[in-house]
Amino acid sequence: MSIYVGNLSYQATEDDVLTVFSEYGTVKRVQLPTDRETxxxxxxxxxxxxxxxxxxxxxxxxxxxxxxxxxxxxxxxRPRTPR
Known part of the structure; x- marks a missing residue:
């Protein structure tokens, strides 16, 4: 299972998120999607x-x-829903 993290600052990096969540246990993966255009x-x-x-x-x-x-x-x- 994974955790959804919303309303993140646009300046946040994967390392920033990793640091915050590692206070609560072992982080296996952090994924921050980016806009395809920009x-x-x-x-x-x-x-x-x-x-x-x-x-x-x-x-x-x-x-x-x-x-x-x-x-x-x-x-x-939540699981991704097909479009």
Whole structure:
């Protein structure tokens, strides 16, 4: 399972997100999608952690928390729906 992280600052990097989430456990992967046209980050991302317990702890602590001037939206990622 992975975690959805919304309302990220456009200046945030994968290393920044990794640092924040690693306080709650082992981070396996951080993915920050970019816009195809501009190459700029899209303001959200996904984090995979090594266990559900660690993911739950990160969600509990970071949902609604202010980081880099923005209030984060953090929850379990839903499966992608086909267009």
């Amino acid at each position: 190459g700029r980050m899209r303001g959200f991302g996904f984090v995979e952690m090594s266990s559900d317990k660690e993911e739950d702890a990160a969600i509990e602590a970071l949902d609604g928390a202010e980081w880099m001037g923005r209030d984060l939206k953090v929850n379990k990622a």
